[in-house]
Amino acid sequence: MGRPGLIVVVAALALIAAFLGLRECRQSRAADQVHAEWMNRTCGVGERGELERELRQHGPRLEHRLEEAFLRGPSEAERIQWRQVAKREWEEMVAAIDAGKTHGLTRQEISRLQTARLEGFSKAALDDYTEGYRSAAIAGLGIIGTERAGQFLRRIRDDPQHRDHSDAARLALERTQRTAPPGPPKPVPQRRPEAGR
Secondary structure (H helix, E strand, O other): OOHHHHHHHHHHHHHHHHHHHHHHHHHHHHHHHHHHHHHOOOOOOOHHHHHHHHHHHOHHHHHHHHHHHHHHOOOHHHHHHHHHHHHHHHHHHHHHHHOOOOOOOOHHHHHHHHHOOHHHHHHHHHHHHHHHHHHHHHHHHHHHOOHHHHHHHHHHHHOHHHHHHHHHHHHHHHHHHHHOOOOOOOOOOOOOOOOOO
């Protein structure tokens, strides 16, 4: 093979490698998007089924990330963003109360809100967000339903340190068992001819 033929072969191999790398990059980006949307779910009716299908599709690539999401909770950037959301909600709530809008709250609830501090409100909102985030990770692992996801969920269910999440892990495991793909068919026992006939 001459030099021009070698260059054509090398160029073709480089093009194939670039195509395969780009395809993997697109798939990874799609998995990243599915993970981000799942962890910060704002799905409307009917959208959740599609998101669950995509979660199963990318399952093996997302198992580790969902496990880490449960163990570590939201990232610092997500926490900062959530604190900003809580601050905006706090300011809107205080402005509404100051304007005389009670939104069905009792006088006692309004009094409590007026004496509460932004820091306490923000901390409670962040705690709720963190719990929801960790619960989403557990539910996601239940939807993925792989053996690895099941092992992780059993560890959470059985670990006294994660007592607050044992019910969620148990429910995710039950879902995994209901939605697991069927295994190979069980052999049908053959009747043996009776002796002496």
